[in-house]
Amino acid sequence: MKLAQHYGDKPAxxxxxxxxxxxxxxxxxxxxxxxxxxxxFSNMSEFSASxxxxxxxxxxxxxxxxxxxxxxxxxDATERAQxxxxxxxxxxxxxxxQREAFLMRYWEEMDVAETAAAMGCSxxxxxxxxxxxxxxxxxxxxxxxxxx
Numbered sequence: 001m002k003l004a005q006h007y008g009d010k011p012a013x014x015x016x017x018x019x020x021x022x023x024x025x026x027x028x029x030x031x032x033x034x035x036x037x038x039x040x041f042s043n044m045s046e047f048s049a050s051x052x053x054x055x056x057x058x059x060x061x062x063x064x065x066x067x068x069x070x071x072x073x074x075x076d077a078t079e080r081a082q083x084x085x086x087x088x089x090x091x092x093x094x095x096x097x098q099r100e101a102f103l104m105r106y107w108e109e110m111d112v113a114e115t116a117a118a119m120g121c122s123x124x125x126x127x128x129x130x131x132x133x134x135x136x137x138x139x140x141x142x143x144x145x146x147x148x
Contacts, residue, residue, distance in 0.1 A: 002022050036106055036134050090141060101125075101133065112127060
C-alpha cells in the first residue's frame with residue numbers, strides 16, 4: 001500500500017528497490033516497537049477489559065493482581081509496584097512532544113503515520129521523538145538500577 005500511495009509516479013524499474021526498502025523499514029519499525037513495548041509494559045493479552053464501561057487501566061489491573069493472594073510474594077509485589085511507579089514517573093518527566101509520541105506509538109499502538117497526523121508533524125519527527133524518549137527512559141531507569 002505504501003508503495004502505491006507514495007511512489008505510484010516512479011518508473012517501473014525503481015519499484016522493486018523501493019518495495020524492498022519499504023518492506024525492510026516497516027519490518028524494522030514493527031520489531032523496534034514490539035521490543036520497546038515488551039520491555040516497558042506487560043503483555044496486554046494477559047489482561048482483559050475490566051468493568052462494564054470498557055475502560056481498561058493496566059496499572060489498576062496489575063495492582064489488583066498483586067493484591068490477590070497466592071499469585072506472588074510480598075517482595076515481588078513490592079518490586080513490581082516500585083518499578084511501575086518509576087516507569088510512570090520517568091514517562092511524566094519526558095518532554096511533552098516525546099511523551100506524546102511515545103505514548104501514542106507504544107501504548108496506543110498507533111503507527112507512525114497516525115501518530116504524525118495526530119501530532120501535526122512529519123513521520124520523521126515522530127520517529128525522532130520516539131527514539132529520544134526510549135533512550136531517555138532507558139537511561140533514567142538504568143540509572144535507578146531497573147533493567148528491562
